[in-house]
Amino acid sequence: MDTSELIYFDYNATTPIDERVLESMMPFFKGYFGNSSSNHHFGKNINKAVQKAREQVSDLINAEPKEIIFTSGATEAINLAIKGAVIANQAKGRHIITCKTEHKAVLDTCKYLEEIGFEVSYISVKNDGIIDIDEFKKELRPDTVLVSIMWVNNETGVLQPIEELIEITHQNNSIFFTDATQAVGKIPIDVYDLDIDLLCFSAHKFYGPKGIGGLFVKKGIKVETQTHGGGHEIGLRSGTSNVTAIIGMGKACEIALEEMDKNAIKILNLRNELETHLLKIEDSFINGNKNQRLYNTLNICFPDFDANIFIDKYKNIAVSNGSACTSALVQPSHVLLAMGLNEEEALGSLRISIGKENTYNEIKAISKLLIKLLQYA
Numbered sequence: 001m002d003t004s005e006l007i008y009f010d011y012n013a014t015t016p017i018d019e020r021v022l023e024s025m026m027p028f029f030k031g032y033f034g035n036s037s038s039n040h041h042f043g044k045n046i047n048k049a050v051q052k053a054r055e056q057v058s059d060l061i062n063a064e065p066k067e068i069i070f071t072s073g074a075t076e077a078i079n080l081a082i083k084g085a086v087i088a089n090q091a092k093g094r095h096i097i098t099c100k101t102e103h104k105a106v107l108d109t110c111k112y113l114e115e116i117g118f119e120v121s122y123i124s125v126k127n128d129g130i131i132d133i134d135e136f137k138k139e140l141r142p143d144t145v146l147v148s149i150m151w152v153n154n155e156t157g158v159l160q161p162i163e164e165l166i167e168i169t170h171q172n173n174s175i176f177f178t179d180a181t182q183a184v185g186k187i188p189i190d191v192y193d194l195d196i197d198l199l200c201f202s203a204h205k206f207y208g209p210k211g212i213g214g215l216f217v218k219k220g221i222k223v224e225t226q227t228h229g230g231g232h233e234i235g236l237r238s239g240t241s242n243v244t245a246i247i248g249m250g251k252a253c254e255i256a257l258e259e260m261d262k263n264a265i266k267i268l269n270l271r272n273e274l275e276t277h278l279l280k281i282e283d284s285f286i287n288g289n290k291n292q293r294l295y296n297t298l299n300i301c302f303p304d305f306d307a308n309i310f311i312d313k314y315k316n317i318a319v320s321n322g323s324a325c326t327s328a329l330v331q332p333s334h335v336l337l338a339m340g341l342n343e344e345e346a347l348g349s350l351r352i353s354i355g356k357e358n359t360y361n362e363i364k365a366i367s368k369l370l371i372k373l374l375q376y377a
């Protein structure tokens with residue numbers, strides 16, 4: 001293999017923008033510059049385009065356009081969902097339930113809420129990464145105001161049993177929020193059918209621009225704004241709309257809906273091919289439930305291997321160990337530790353996340369390289 005070839009296998013961290021998305025955005029950088037809140041001609045045209053994007057987003061998850069709140073991405077949407085819901089609904093209580101394998105945006109928001117007087121239960125996962133339902137049921141209390149459980153784990157691709165969790169949560173009259181940042185645009189989502197209360201997403205995880213995302217807020221669910229000001233986004237997120245990015249996210253949603261099945265099949269085949277090759281490496285094993293797992297993610301442990309050395313040495317091959325957000329510090333992934341891996345196993349794990357632009361040749365190249373490195377080390 002040409003060892004300098006650039007290969008991108010980090011689609012769970014971010015994705016390149018789709019050419020058609022970029023094209024849809026271009027006019028709004030220059031000619032169409034109005035403020036979507038203005039009533040004059042310049043504003044009205046923009047407002048129409050933003051409204052269309054809101055419909056494209058809501059269509060992807062089967063919501064109503066007015067249930068979509070645009071934010072700067074998933075992190076902001078998570079902050080709005082969790083803080084906003086628990087503050088607006090404190091009359092029910094001040095107890096929150098989440099899971100140990102959540103994204104840092106959820107965990108750190110919960111930690112902050114603990115500091116200001118809320119109580120949080122962090123539910124364990126089984127060795128396969130799936131939440132411990134019995135523990136979850138035990139922790140639910142009359143004063144549990146919010147349950148926050150992610151749909152797809154960004155490190156392992158593990159899918160949580162969302163439907164069952166929602167049912168149990170609603171029997172307890174608690175609000176259900178899901179961080180669906182790795183699910184939206186990749187798998188079919190029907191918020192209406194599943195009766196989801198709050199759900200967040202981010203465009204740059206599905207070939208849209210960075211710095212734009214949103215929160216779905218089911219009609220009737222009370223959320224207190226975390227950004228006060230001019231009352232944009234039905235009062236939930238003040239600030240002049242990031243029009244260009246919103247248009248791009250709308251287009252990315254439309255494309256995702258149209259091409260989801262085609263991409264899923266292609267990517268699943270590539271992932272399975274890679275997995276078959278890499279599992280031939282002695283003692284290697286998959287992190288996460290093999291059946292309840294997103295089709296694009298392979299998180300694989302090679303005991304006695306230092307994933308960081310690999311990542312440092314082959315900078316032209318983009319893979320990840322642990323979540324990108326904590327990779328500045330070489331720490332074992334909190335997700336893998338929660339799944340019962342020891343520190344060495346966690347540090348010996350690689351996350352290879354595949355996207356629509358990967359090729360069979362790239363799969364062959366990384367397989368060969370890893371097999372060579374690990375088998376004859």
Ligand SMILES: *Cc1c(COP(=O)(O)O)cnc(C)c1O
Nearest residue numbers: 073074075103154181182202213
């Ligand atoms: C990427 C990601 C986030 C953060 O999204 P941003 O839009 O970059 O803030 C949150 N949760 C999950 C599961 C993610 O994969």
